Amino acid sequence: TQLLEQSPQFLSIQEGENLTVYCNSSSVFSSLQWYRQEPGEGPVLLVTVVTGGEVKKLKRLTFQFGDARKDSSLHITAAQPGDTGLYLCAGYTEMAGSQGNLIFGKGTKLSVKP
């Protein structure tokens, strides 16, 4: 059974601080996806990383895929209150003849205080 360990589960910081969220697994993934979810809404895709060692930047957010494609991190620089939300990592594994398998981490609930 594939597992994706996401940490920390909760994070409360002041505006302007930096933070990093981690996702780790013993399994290799075809890709790793990061989503953000607001209360009462469905998750929205932020980024997909595919290649081992890949780094993608989305404004103040930096996503990295581990060289072995088993882990990933999300780093936010100078966090703002608008960054508050639930961040979910999800590992995707291709499966022959089907749509593949996507498993989610437990999520990191981020609160950025002004």
Next chain:
Amino acid sequence: GAVVSQHPSWVICKSGTSVKIECRSLDFQATTMFWYRQFPKQSLMLMATSNEGSKATYEQGVEKDKFLINHASLTLSTLTVTSAHPEDSSFYICSAPQGANYGYTFGSGTRLTVV
């Protein structure tokens, strides 16, 4: 981009009644739709996978007779919670895959409260 429209956004129903949740792909064809359940402050738990024109695949522990899934067309998948009980109260979300490198597109979710 791809949009999945989910309705209703919230519903309150009495114990013993049935509730239908719809997910429509608005600008693409979704041969597969995933249905998730999310409890407060927790992550998404996959309930079942619906495939257009064939029977849904349910995850272990999910009662297929209680959570009826129909994927009658390439743009519509429905989840019906039958004989709902208070413990079925949860946030239900559907999603359609866009390919391995493009992530999944999620509906906006349905908050079900059974009283």
